[in-house]
Amino acid sequence: MNHLTPDQLGAEALLLVPDVTFTPDGPRDRDAVVVRHGAFHDVGPLERLARAHPDLTPLPLPGQALMPGFVDVHHHLTQSFGAALAFGEPSEIFRRVWVPLEGALDEESAYVAAKLAALESLRGGFTTVADAGTRAAVDVEVVAAAARDAGLRCVLGLVCNDLGPAEEAAGNDTDTVLARAEKHLARYAGDPLIHPSLAVSVPEAATARTLHDTARLAAEASAVVQIHVNEHLAGVERVLVQHGMRPLEYLHHTGALGPQLLAAHATLLTPAEITLLADTGAAAGYNPVASAWKGNAVAPATSWAERGIRFGLGTDGTRGDGFRLLDAAEFAQRLAYGLTCGDSSCGAGWTWLEHATAGGADAVGLGAVTGRVAPGHAADFLLVDLTNPEMHPSWDLPWELVRRGNRDQITAVFVAGRLRLWQGRPTEFDGAALVRRAAELGAEVVARAPVTRVHPTSAAARTRSAAR
DSSP states (O other): OTTOOGGGGOSSEEEEEEEEEEETTEEEETEEEEEETTEEEEEEEHHHHHHHOTTSOEEEEEEEEEEEOEEEEEEOGGGGGGGGGGTTOOSOOIIIIIHHHHHTOOHHHHHHHHHHHHHHHHHTTEEEEEEOOOOSSSOTHHHHHHHHHHTOEEEEEEEOOOSSSHHHHTTOOHHHHHHHHHHHHHHTTTOSSEEEEEEESSGGGSOHHHHHHHHHHHHHTTOOEEEEESOSHHHHHHHHHHHSSOHHHHHHHHTOOSTTEEEEEOOSOOHHHHHHHHHHTOEEEEOHHHHHHHOSOOOOHHHHHHHTOEEEEOOTTSOOOHHHHHHHHHHHHIIIIIHHHTOSSTTHHHHHHHHHTHHHHHHTTOTTTSSSOSTTSBOOEEEEEOOSGGGSSOSOHHHHHHHHOOGGGEEEEEETTEEEEETTEESSSOHHHHHHHHHHHHHHHHHHSOOOOSSOOHHHHHHHHHHO
16 A cells, blocks of 8 residues: 555545445445545446446555444543543542533633544544533534534534533523524534534433423434433432432433434443333443443443444543444443353444444434445545454454454545545644644643542552552
């Protein structure tokens, strides 16, 4: 691939000929792909496409796989300055870490934090992220601009809380919240990269009316409502005490459960709640790294797949690395469920590839837009280098990508048909300058944010241990 240059991939229309193309029917050898006007125009055997598109010169991509970009179904773009602040902390840290951190952001720092997270996502092979809404006191367009300027497709949540601590719900009476929700859904109509969404932090952060009406508004707009659901024991118990029902049951009671719901985490589900997900058509976000780092449980995603429950994979802002997310998704299922019953497959490689791409796109309401290498879908895709030792000899490419794939194997990332990342570096902005500015602003933001940590930093803990 030394002969391939970014300039060759910058044309408005391309006829690409990779060694392997991941189509909805699985990996196919030597299928060609036509990209026009930001979308996949045609996919199939090179001979047919060359005849059908004589204006295009085939561009061979030896040693490369062309696959859909990953979809991150659960992210918090404006939390990137505080990633390591959560390490080693007990679960349910949002009030001690994330709310104070986001509250300390101004317009510039919110923009830089979100763009930094977007760059990390692109480097990890994500072409779409669902942002669950910022608590920063800035116009949500700041986050939209950061994603748009980075070249990342974003399902952009607007927080619609009208209950909770004063700092989270101040001035948010129900009528005001719902009016803002309607404006947000209309604001990004026709935007090529930003897709509006509504969000409620947790079920107990909104009135029954808001839960019901945000669901209605989202359904009418073919959008999703993102809600953290059944993530932590403390949250489950709060809703039980307040309403006599578990969180997912309470959402069903208010009329908020349906195809428009994207239930983030959903780790602590009873069999009855799993049935509710299946029966109502709601989608869930499986965040395996978040479960390992700060959770109470691992979502039963293999069971979801068996029941036909819609779900995708999310990072929850832990690390923007699509291949490591695939590995974590399968590995967590094996440890939490597979070992106890002798399941040596745990969905196999194709399950996790599917739910990291097309399944994720469906979960965030973009199943007809992205997630597939198919005519009519946005040309959101990756070129992945298969010439490395991890992929040879190759016997089962989906499994190999799940278990042995790496971010450094991503040659190129395209979003809406445009080359956004080449060999780990952004093509449309100065990534190094962004990182430098993020380092400066991040230190200032964290210094003024009233973050409360339970554990010392690793260096401090080591010093204390040595002193003993």
